[in-house]
Amino acid sequence: MTQFVKLQxxxxxxxxxxxxxxxxxxxxxxxxxxxxxxxxxxGGVSEGPFASLNLGFATGDVRARVNExxxxxxxxxxxxxxxxxxxxxxxxxxxxxxxxxxxxxEVPPPLGEADGVWTRTAGLAVGVKTADCVPILISDAAxxxxxxxxxxxxxxxxxxxxxxxETLAVQGVEPASLVxxxxxxxxxxxxxxxxxxxxxxxxxxGAEVVRRDRPKPHLDLPRAVRLTLVAAGxxxxxxxxxxxxxxxxxxxxxxxxxxxxxxxxxxxxxxAGK
Ligand SMILES: [Zn+2]
Numbered sequence: 001m002t003q004f005v006k007l008q009x010x011x012x013x014x015x016x017x018x019x020x021x022x023x024x025x026x027x028x029x030x031x032x033x034x035x036x037x038x039x040x041x042x043g044g045v046s047e048g049p050f051a052s053l054n055l056g057f058a059t060g061d062v063r064a065r066v067n068e069x070x071x072x073x074x075x076x077x078x079x080x081x082x083x084x085x086x087x088x089x090x091x092x093x094x095x096x097x098x099x100x101x102x103x104x105x106e107v108p109p110p111l112g113e114a115d116g117v118w119t120r121t122a123g124l125a126v127g128v129k130t131a132d133c134v135p136i137l138i139s140d141a142a143x144x145x146x147x148x149x150x151x152x153x154x155x156x157x158x159x160x161x162x163x164x165x166e167t168l169a170v171q172g173v174e175p176a177s178l179v180x181x182x183x184x185x186x187x188x189x190x191x192x193x194x195x196x197x198x199x200x201x202x203x204x205x206g207a208e209v210v211r212r213d214r215p216k217p218h219l220d221l222p223r224a225v226r227l228t229l230v231a232a233g234x235x236x237x238x239x240x241x242x243x244x245x246x247x248x249x250x251x252x253x254x255x256x257x258x259x260x261x262x263x264x265x266x267x268x269x270x271x272a273g274k
Contacts, residue, residue: 026076029181029240034143036270037076038135038183038242040252044069049262054254056129056265070107073267077125081107084125084269087114089150093158095167098126115155116164118147119272120171127269131254132186132246134225135268136161139180140173143273153197156224157204162232175233180240183268184253187245188220191257 026037044053045068050061053069074084085098088110095116101124102108111117117126118138126148128135133152138161139145147164149155165175188211193201198210198217205227211218222241230236246253246266254264 026073027184027242027244029137029242031179031238031240032137032139032143032181032270033141033179034139034146034270034273035077036137036139036146036181036268037073038137038181038268039073039266040184041254041264042252043072043076046264049259050264053266054264055267056131059261059263059265061264067106070267071105073269074107074125077269077271079123079125079271081105083123084108084127085117085119086110086127086129086267087112087117089113089115089129091115091152091154093155093160093163095147095149095160095164098124100124115151115160116147116149116167118145118164118167120145122272122274125269125271127267129265129267130183130185130246131256131263131265132191134185134221135183135266136164136225136229137181137183137268137270138164138168138178139270140168141177141179145171145173146270146272148268148270151221151225153193153201153219153221156221156228157200159228159232161225161228165229165232165234169233176235178234179238180229180234182222182225182239182241184242184244184246184266185222186247186255186257187222188218189245190247190255191219191221192216193219 025042046054083101094114096114098119128150136149138147209224247255247258
């Protein structure tokens with residue numbers, strides 16, 4: 001039951017320095033009230049295992065290409081590159097607030113070490129990088145206070161998505177008014193885990209987050225994230241879950257596990273409205 005739609009065309013700013021004029025294939029959720037995008041592989045200049053819209057520097061791609069890809073993604077979000085704020089992800093449960101854009105025609109370096117970033121500054125985009133881990137975009141009902149969260153198994157175990165809900169609640173945003181979209185990540189179909197990790201998740205989240213219909217257990221991370229959001233007060237009908245597995249779909253998605261570490265990174269980002 002997904003409400004994600006594949007957009008054929010996003011709106012582009014009419015500006016002479018925007019060189020990207022092709023239709024954007026990025027994924028969006030029609031539930032989220034703020035401008036946002038979950039990137040897919042299409043639409044970039046990287047080659048080989050990074051083809052084509054690799055948005056991460058950490059796995060060995062050519063820097064200039066990643067920078068061009070980042071500029072394109074910012075353009076798809078209709079924000080200047082300096083307004084696309086990311087963090088240096090460390091599989092923890094901390095969130096940082098992004099408060100100001102940076103100058104220059106490149107996407108700025110990460111704000112700091114964290115696995116979530118939020119903002120209430122209009123026009124600022126906050127994003128997280130993933131290639132199998134779960135990206136979550138969250139917004140208040142008005143689209144003014146937004147967050148992006150990176151949740152791998154460690155972050156999910158630490159319930160970082162609940163930390164994001166709490167962080168926004170401190171700003172006066174009622175959890176029941178939030179809208180969340182869980183983006184492309186590795187599905188239970190492909191996420192084989194150790195018995196130890198499976199037990200740990202069953203204990204913490206219930207039997208439904210582990211599939212045991214094959215010889216080795218398989219973890220359902222997006223389900224654990226969804227349960228976490230609901231326990232934190234987000235209404236189930238305000239949580240969208242993309243029915244896609246990064247490891248199953250090499251044409252659309254990078255996958256750290258499938259590609260044995262030599263893979264690109266997706267960026268999922270959301271823009272705070274006025
Ligand atoms: Zn799969």
